[in-house]
Amino acid sequence: AACSSKTRNAALHPLWQSPLTIPGGTRQSPINIQWRDSVYDPFLKPLKISYDPTTCLHIWNNGYSFLVEFDDSADKSIIVGGPLENQYRLKQFHFHWGAINDWGSEHTVDSKFYPAELHLVHWNAVDYPSFEDAVMEGNGLAVIGVFLKLGARHEGLQTLVDALPAVRHKDTVIEFDEFDPSCLIPSCPDYWTYAGSLTTPPLTESVTWIIKKKPIEVDEDQVNLNFTLLPQRCSEPVFHQQFSGKTQKLSVFSEIC
Ligand SMILES: NS(=O)(=O)c1ccc2c(c1)[C@H]1CCC[C@H]1[C@@H](c1ccc(O)cc1Cl)N2
Ligand SMILES: [Zn+2]
Numbered sequence: 001a002a003c004s005s006k007t008r009n010a011a012l013h014p015l016w017q018s019p020l021t022i023p024g025g026t027r028q029s030p031i032n033i034q035w036r037d038s039v040y041d042p043f044l045k046p047l048k049i050s051y052d053p054t055t056c057l058h059i060w061n062n063g064y065s066f067l068v069e070f071d072d073s074a075d076k077s078i079i080v081g082g083p084l085e086n087q088y089r090l091k092q093f094h095f096h097w098g099a100i101n102d103w104g105s106e107h108t109v110d111s112k113f114y115p116a117e118l119h120l121v122h123w124n125a126v127d128y129p130s131f132e133d134a135v136m137e138g139n140g141l142a143v144i145g146v147f148l149k150l151g152a153r154h155e156g157l158q159t160l161v162d163a164l165p166a167v168r169h170k171d172t173v174i175e176f177d178e179f180d181p182s183c184l185i186p187s188c189p190d191y192w193t194y195a196g197s198l199t200t201p202p203l204t205e206s207v208t209w210i211i212k213k214k215p216i217e218v219d220e221d222q223v224n225l226n227f228t229l230l231p232q233r234c235s236e237p238v239f240h241q242q243f244s245g246k247t248q249k250l251s252v253f254s255e256i257c
Contacts, residue, residue: 022197027205027248029196030106034250038192041251046189047082047144047210051090053180059163063170064200067094068160068179072123072131079122079142082210083193083251088122088142091131093181095119095148096199097223104223105147106199107211114147114215115223118184138195140206146185151217156183161222186214189255195248213254 022028055071069092070077077090097116098104105117122142123134134140159179166174190213197205 022203027195030199032108038250038252044253045081048080049182051182052076053178056177056179058173059167059176060173061167065094067092086126089125091121093120116148118146120144142208145211147215148218149215153219186212188214192252194250
């Protein structure tokens with residue numbers, strides 16, 4: 001099927017009309033995380049995650065992926081610590097996956113793709129009045145990246161997968177509440193962090209990336225989210241480009257685990 005080929009002519013789709021890389025961009029994402037490039041940073045703290053499940057609002061299929069959005073009108077679901085100067089509010093999370101299992105993640109680790117990658121997007125409500133403002137600022141966003149690998153079934157993810165058939169079509173929204181996304185984050189505190197950008201246009205260089213070192217395990221049916229949303233996936237360009245240009249320092253936080 002058209003979906004099986006790995007590349008797309010991304011040039012045609014209006015969303016990608018903006019440059020595929022920001023000319024002169026110094027901190028573009030995604031990148032290939034090379035263990036050997038990562039520098040242990042003794043000043044990095046553990047990341048503190050405290051989410052309030054009642055802030056979970058709905059699931060929205062925007063045609064490229066599905067997003068689970070949160071009520072970010074107060075400091076109820078926040079992260080603090082890690083490489084961050086202050087606390088950031090959870091706004092939404094979404095996944096990146098591929099049509100087949102041997103690729104799908106946006107970041108790679110030592111050039112290895114994972115079948116999927118979860119992004120939990122947070123914004124700096126201490127320094128900026130709105131999410132839209134924060135998206136444009138160098139320290140405006142903090143995104144936690146979690147790799148998904150094939151293995152045991154993930155019970156927490158299943159509640160989300162069960163709801164997906166109801167958002168099969170582009171621009172459908174269903175109510176989704178009482179979900180605590182910290183169940184999707186590995187308990188091992190180790191992470192890589194670097195100053196980067198949004199991974200798709202507008203590619204704004206406003207993201208402090210915090211990539212968890214350990215993946216979570218999900219089973220075959222759960223990672224084949226495609227079968228639920230395939231129609232949109234087929235029609236939208238899948239865009240997998242990495243930037244091998246010089247990026248910011250890649251630091252690593254690790255405790256023995
Ligand atoms: N794969 S990712 O996590 O790096 C990623 C990539 C692109 C975008 C997003 C997340 C979300 C979350 C921050 C901005 C928002 C979106 C956007 C950009 C600009 C806008 O004016 C509005 C919106 Cl909704 N674009
Ligand atoms: Zn993303």
